[in-house]
Amino acid sequence: MMRTDLPFQLDYPRAWRTYLGGARLDELHGVQRGMGRDGHFPEEWIMSVVAARNSGREDFPEEGLSHLAQTPRITLKSVLESDPAAYLGSTHAAAHGAHPGVLVKLIDSSERLTIQVHPDRETAQRLLGSSFGKTECWHILDGRMVEGEAPCVYLGFREGVTREYWQELFKKQEIPGMLDCLHRYEVHPGETILIEGGVPHAIGAGCFLAEIQEPTDYTIRVERTTPSGFAVADEMCHQGLGFNQMFECFHYQGFSRDAARKKWFLPRRPFPGEQTGDSAQLVGYEDTPFFAMRELRTDGELKVKNERFSGLYVLEGAGTLECKGGILQLNAPGQYFVPAGTSDFVLRAAPAGQLRVLQCFGPRD
Numbered sequence: 001m002m003r004t005d006l007p008f009q010l011d012y013p014r015a016w017r018t019y020l021g022g023a024r025l026d027e028l029h030g031v032q033r034g035m036g037r038d039g040h041f042p043e044e045w046i047m048s049v050v051a052a053r054n055s056g057r058e059d060f061p062e063e064g065l066s067h068l069a070q071t072p073r074i075t076l077k078s079v080l081e082s083d084p085a086a087y088l089g090s091t092h093a094a095a096h097g098a099h100p101g102v103l104v105k106l107i108d109s110s111e112r113l114t115i116q117v118h119p120d121r122e123t124a125q126r127l128l129g130s131s132f133g134k135t136e137c138w139h140i141l142d143g144r145m146v147e148g149e150a151p152c153v154y155l156g157f158r159e160g161v162t163r164e165y166w167q168e169l170f171k172k173q174e175i176p177g178m179l180d181c182l183h184r185y186e187v188h189p190g191e192t193i194l195i196e197g198g199v200p201h202a203i204g205a206g207c208f209l210a211e212i213q214e215p216t217d218y219t220i221r222v223e224r225t226t227p228s229g230f231a232v233a234d235e236m237c238h239q240g241l242g243f244n245q246m247f248e249c250f251h252y253q254g255f256s257r258d259a260a261r262k263k264w265f266l267p268r269r270p271f272p273g274e275q276t277g278d279s280a281q282l283v284g285y286e287d288t289p290f291f292a293m294r295e296l297r298t299d300g301e302l303k304v305k306n307e308r309f310s311g312l313y314v315l316e317g318a319g320t321l322e323c324k325g326g327i328l329q330l331n332a333p334g335q336y337f338v339p340a341g342t343s344d345f346v347l348r349a350a351p352a353g354q355l356r357v358l359q360c361f362g363p364r365d
């Protein structure tokens with residue numbers, strides 16, 4: 001099918017969500033700045049073998065799935081299933097079969113997302129029969145002012161919030177009260193934030209970010225109407241758990257503002273053992289065993305050691321990727337899957353340009 005020693009290009013699946021956004025994604029794909037449209041497709045999914053879960057959109061079973069750029073009827077899922085060990089590595093395949101165990105998204109919000117939580121792995125297993133939870137991590141790429149408000153995120157309970165109080169606020173749908181229970185931080189390009197399963201959160205309006213996460217679409221939403229007035233179906237609130245059991249998905253542990261920032265805002269750092277210039281580790285296995293993400297930057301050439309499969313997202317520039325299997329042209333914006341069988345490679349930026357690439361990894365072996 002596809003070569004297992006040379007990366008290949010994927011398409012750009014957009015997924016329907018309850019919140020509005022997406023103009024920035026249109027711009028990334030060439031629509032003139034300011035002419036992109038905000039709507040219910042605010043996310044682009046990357047190296048995805050996960051279909052979006054949206055009540056009422058059962059007629060779109062492939063929504064969110066990645067396909068081959070050159071042969072759009074073939075899903076990445078079917079390619080990986082054809083030879084899991086060759087594409088994903090034998091250790092990974094022994095643990096996870098043909099599943100990469102990770103999902104990546106670009107998210108562009110023009111309104112605040114509903115206040116929500118995702119289950120941790122243990123809770124997902126216990127309540128939903130899923131072997132993955134949904135710990136996630138956001139890397140802020142850019143932002144825009146929306147109605148005079150700078151981009152921000154809401155994250156983690158403040159000290160003293162109990163399940164009883166939280167459930168009471170939910171019953172009354174007291175949204176300002178719920179937002180008040182969370183820490184609010186303005187965010188800036190370059191920041192990276194880890195959101196562990198069980199931690200309540202909401203992405204604010206005007207955030208453009210890359211998200212790496214465990215590969216499920218389980219979202220417990222505690223707002224029954226989105227900020228722009230969209231009514232969220234019951235099932236989309238509780239994911240089949242019901243309006244009482246869904247509260248088991250939250251971790252009722254509060255932190256001070258400083259402690260929460262220190263715990264979940266991750267430092268940008270060099271990755272071990274390589275001359276990487278401006279490149280950086282954004283989230284690593286020392287932060288979570290579930291995934292890792294690097295930013296590769298070069299205006300010349302960058303040698304990259306390849307020890308496992310990954311997904312590349314070319315955010316800026318053009319150039320080439322050269323490995324033993326051959327040479328691949330890279331262009332922004334571009335999604336590429338790097339099979340485990342790819343040798344160490346060299347990224348080369350086009351003359352007088354800079355290549356900026358996110359490299360996304362699945363779980364630690």
Ligand SMILES: O=P(O)(O)OC[C@H]1O[C@](O)(CO)[C@@H](O)[C@@H]1O
Nearest residue numbers: 017018019113114203211219221
């Ligand atoms: O509830 P909504 O608006 O559909 O948003 C769900 C989105 O929230 C996120 O979990 C980010 O917090 C995304 O992974 C997910 O697609």
